[in-house]
Structures are given as structure tokens and as C-alpha cells.
Amino acid sequence: MPEIFVDGVAIEAKDGQTVMEAARDAGIYIPGFCWHPQLSVAGNCRLCMVEVEGDTGGWMDIACNMPATRGMKVLTQSPKVKERRKTMLEMVLLNHPVDCGVCDKAGECMLQDYHYEHNGAASVATVAKHRTTKFHELSKRIVLDNERCVLCSRCVRFTKEVSKSHALGILDRGDHSLVRCDEKRSLDDDPYSDNVVDLCPVGALLSRRFLYKSRVWYLQPTPSVCPGCERGCTVDLWHRKAEWKFNALDPRQNVAIERVTPRENPAVNGPWICNKARDLPDLLERPRGGAPMLKGARVPLAEAAGAARRMIDAASSPVALISSWGSNEELAAARDALGPRFRCFVKADHVPQPGERVGDDFLIRPDKNPNGKRARELFGTAPVSLDGADLVLVWGEGFDFADVPRGAKSILLNAFLAPENGHADAYFPTTLQTERAGHYTNFAGVVSAFAPIRRAPAGSVDAEALFGMLAAVARVPA
Ligand code: SF4
Numbered sequence: 208m209p210e211i212f213v214d215g216v217a218i219e220a221k222d223g224q225t226v227m228e229a230a231r232d233a234g235i236y237i238p239g240f241c242w243h244p245q246l247s248v249a250g251n252c253r254l255c256m257v258e259v260e261g262d263t264g265g266w267m268d269i270a271c272n273m274p275a276t277r278g279m280k281v282l283t284q285s286p287k288v289k290e291r292r293k294t295m296l297e298m299v300l301l302n303h304p305v306d307c308g309v310c311d312k313a314g315e316c317m318l319q320d321y322h323y324e325h326n327g328a329a330s331v332a333t334v335a336k337h338r339t340t341k342f343h344e345l346s347k348r349i350v351l352d353n354e355r356c357v358l359c360s361r362c363v364r365f366t367k368e369v370s371k372s373h374a375l376g377i378l379d380r381g382d383h384s385l386v387r388c389d390e391k392r393s394l395d396d397d398p399y400s401d402n403v404v405d406l407c408p409v410g411a412l413l414s415r416r417f418l419y420k421s422r423v424w425y426l427q428p429t430p431s432v433c434p435g436c437e438r439g440c441t442v443d444l445w446h447r448k449a450e451w452k453f454n455a456l457d458p459r460q461n462v463a464i465e466r467v468t469p470r471e472n473p474a475v476n477g478p479w480i481c482n483k484a485r486d487l488p489d490l491l492e493r494p495r496g497g498a499p500m501l502k503g504a505r506v507p508l509a510e511a512a513g514a515a516r517r518m519i520d521a522a523s524s525p526v527a528l529i530s531s532w533g534s535n536e537e538l539a540a541a542r543d544a545l546g547p548r549f550r551c552f553v554k555a556d557h558v559p560q561p562g563e564r565v566g567d568d569f570l571i572r573p574d575k576n577p578n579g580k581r582a583r584e585l586f587g588t589a590p591v592s593l594d595g596a597d598l599v600l601v602w603g604e605g606f607d608f609a610d611v612p613r614g615a616k617s618i619l620l621n622a623f624l625a626p627e628n629g630h631a632d633a634y635f636p637t638t639l640q641t642e643r644a645g646h647y648t649n650f651a652g653v654v655s656a657f658a659p660i661r662r663a664p665a666g667s668v669d670a671e672a673l674f675g676m677l678a679a680v681a682r683v684p685a
């Protein structure tokens with residue numbers, strides 16, 4: 208482990224580390240657009256230039272591509288380094304449109320931050336800026352503003368090295384250079400494509416979902432888990448801060464998921480997610496179930512729970528179909544409540560949809576449910592069988608009510624509006640993971656937490672609480 212000195216501070220570099228890596232590990236920040244810990248070194252932005260002291264006068268070099276060698280003395284804040292950074296930022300800004308006022312990246316843009324930290328001066332350019340494409344459709348999900356692009360090549364390297372779609376490249380040279388799609392490939396075919404929007408250090412790559420929807424300083428992230436497959440990637444759900452809530456517009460906008468980004472987690476997904484997580488608002492913000500019902504008639508929760516308890520009490524062969532979207536806490540409550548009284552089977556609430564990537568050797572897993580592993584640990588792996596059932600308790604989606612045996616009673620727990628809600632003998636609208644705290648266990652056994660971003664709609668009930676209400680009768684063996 209070579210010892211190097213950065214700004215006079217001795218730090219231990221790991222074998223093979225660059226100066227950039229060793230410095231960042233030690234908490235010393237060296238700026239850079241093109242460097243990213245998960246991508247190969249491009250060395251093209253030159254912003255990480257540092258000064259190396261030497262017996263013969265020393266030299267300037269880029270920290271991202273310079274191996275840390277024993278005894279090396281590096282300066283990251285010397286007058287020469289500061290002058291180089293200022294000069295590089297002047298060059299980057301020569302053709303940049305500086306349209307921060309309408310740019311989605313404003314507030315989290317590295318160019319804004321670096322400019323104010325390392326330059327801050329007015330433009331020295333005396334010629335007109337080079338104009339180029341402002342709204343180039345890279346895919347159905349992503350648009351590119353070439354005037355804002357600093358040609359760091361992060362997006363290109365991502366598609367070559369991480370998602371391996373090889374969809375992006377850089378065309379032409381000098382200030383005619385443009386990020387473009389490969390002629391034979393499409394970014395639409397890359398299920399991880401939206402990561403390039405996060406990776407882009409400036410506002411050149413823009414998500415069409417989020418385009419001009421909000422300013423990022425109005426939003427706050429809440430930790431959550433993507434329920435799109437059994438990988439259980441950790442994510443941030445971005446929603447409006449309470450102090451910035453709208454008073455005059457549709458109040459639903461105050462509680463909507465505005466965007467979804469990865470929450471870095473080396474044990475599960477690293478810094479990446481697939482596009483399905485970006486589309487979670489489509490999945491989690493579908494119309495909700497409303498109020499508890501008995502055969503389609505709205506009733507208070509206590510009345511529905513009482514009726515369900517009597518049905519359980521009266522059943523001689525009750526079956527429960529367990530949701531693989533239930534949290535660890537809900538599954539434990541279900542096991543405690545249903546225990547020996549019910550025959551329990553785990554069902555898949557969701558299955559792969561047409562056109563969806565079923566699985567790959569990166570993140571996407573074939574089981575499209577977040578908690579199947581924990582559900583199977585608690586309730587077994589037997590295939591669903593309704594033979595002889597005189598009561599079927601269905602928890603979650605993915606079950607065809609036509610399969611309920613003739614004459615059997617049914618109890619349904621479902622968060623979303625669905626025709627079968629009105630057909631069940633007792634129906635309970637349940638809460639979503641965006642309305643309560645909990646945990647999922649992914650396919651590899653890693654437990655991840657999610658937190659609420661809003662209150663549950665009136666009338667809905669936590670499955671955990673509901674199982675508690677049903678427990679008293681369900682625990683009595685038949
Ligand atoms: S579009 Fe963004 S990520 Fe891609 S090269 Fe340009 S600045 Fe870098």
C-alpha cells in the first residue's frame with residue numbers, strides 16, 4: 208500500500224489505485240466531469256489536473272489516470288492547479304448555452320457547481336457561440352441537448368461497459384462533435400438507458416418523464432425499494448417538499464412521485480437501476496380501491512372485518528393466497544394470523560409483461576415480485592391448489608376470481624381498483640409501500656427498507672393491521 212502525500216497529508220493508497228481514487232477515498236475531493244468510479248478512465252475533461260512536486264520542478268497531470276506511487280507529493284489547491292481549472296471551465300463554457308433557467312439539471316449540475324467554485328468570472332469569449340441541436344430525440348425516453356453537452360463520454364462508456372447495448376457514440380470532431388445513437392442500434396432497446404440521465408454531469412441528457420415537470424430544489428428523496436423484480440433495487444422516490452406544496456393546483460401533485468433515481472447500494476444494485484423503476488409512478492399510482500366492501504356494498508372497516516372473521520370461523524377448509532408483494536412485516540403478521548387454520552400458497556402478483564426483458568446477467572430478474580423469497584420461506588413453495596376450499600382469502604393481485612371454487616366464500620385484500628373488488632364477499636383496500644414503512648428481502652437474502660412518502664387514502668388499511676384483526680379467530684385450529 209503506497210503512501211502518498213496529497214496537499215501535505217499522508218494517505219495510504221491501495222495497490223493499483225490512481226491519485227483520484229486514493230484522494231477521494233481519503234475524503235479529498237478532486238473535481239472532474241468525465242471520471243466516474245464505475246466507468247473506465249477517459250481523461251478527456253482535464254478538470255482533475257493536479258500538480259506533482261518533483262526534484263526537477265514537478266509537473267501537471269490528470270489525477271484520474273495517474274497511478275499513486277510511493278512517496279508521491281500531489282497538490283490539488285496550488286495556484287497552478289486553480290489556474291488550470293479556471294481555464295478548462297472557460298473553455299467548456301465557450302459554447303455552452305448557460306440556459307440554467309430552463310434546464311432540468313439546474314440545482315444538481317456539476318458545471319454550475321464547478322463554475323461557481325473554480326471560476327465564477329464572466330465569459331471572456333468575443334465570438335458567437337457555436338449553435339447545434341437543442342432537442343435531439345435519442346430514444347422515446349431521452350432527449351439530448353447537444354449545446355449543453357461537455358463531451359465527457361460518460362453516457363457512451365455506460366452503454367459500452369455497463370448496459371452493453373453499445374447504443375451511443377460520438378460523431379465528428381472538435382466543436383462539431385455530437386453524441387449520437389449507433390446507426391444499427393437503438394437506445395430504446397436498452398432497458399437501463401435512463402441511467403445516462405443521472406450520469407450526465409450537465410443537463411444534456413434529459414428524461415422525457417421529468418422534462419420541465421419540477422425544479423429539483425422543490426423535491427425531496429425518500430428511500431424505497433423497487434418492487435419491479437426480486438432484485439429489489441434500492442431507489443429514491445422524489446416528491447414535493449411540504450414547504451413547497453401547491454395550494455391552488457390539483458392536491459395530488461403534492462404527493463405524486465415526480466421521479467425515481469437509484470439509491471446506491473453495493474450489496475444489491477450498485478449505483479444503477481433499470482427503466483422499470485423509473486416508471487414506478489405508472490405502477491404505484493394507479494386508481495385505488497376506495498372503501499371496504501361486502502359483496503360490492505361499501506361498509507365501515509370494523510363491519511367488513513367482523514364479517515370476514517365470521518367467514519373464517521365458519522370455514523372448514525380455508526385457503527390463503529399470499530402476496531409476494533407483502534413486506535416482511537406483513538408476511539409475518541399473515542403467518543401469525545393464518546397459521547395452522549389455513550392452507551397457504553404463495554402466488555406471483557405480477558408476471559413478465561409482453562416486450563419486457565425477463566432477465567439478464569446484470570440486474571433484471573425473472574420473478575417480477577419484490578418479496579417472493581421471504582414469502583416462500585414462511586409459506587412454502589407448493590403450487591397453488593384450491594381443491595376442496597370453502598373459503599379463499601386472496602391477498603394482492605395476480606389471481607383470477609373465476610378460479611374460486613363454486614360455492615366458496617372469498618375475502619380479497621387489494622390496493623387497486625379492480626372489478627373483483629366488488630365480487631368478493633369481503634373486500635379490504637390495502638395500503639401501498641409508498642404509504643407505510645417496511646422491508647423486502649431480495650432473492651439473495653438482502654433486506655432493504657422502504658419509507659412512506661404520503662398518508663394512505665381514507666378507508667385503506669395496512670395488511671399487517673388487518674391480519675391482526677383477523678388473527679383471533681384464524682388461529683383457532685379447525
Ligand atoms: S451527453 Fe452528457 S454524459 Fe454524454 S458526453 Fe455529453 S455531457 Fe457527457
Ligand code: SF4
Pocket residue numbers: 433434435436437438439440476480481482483484570571572
Ligand atoms: S432490476 Fe428489478 S428491482 Fe431493479 S430496478 Fe429493475 S425491476 Fe426494479
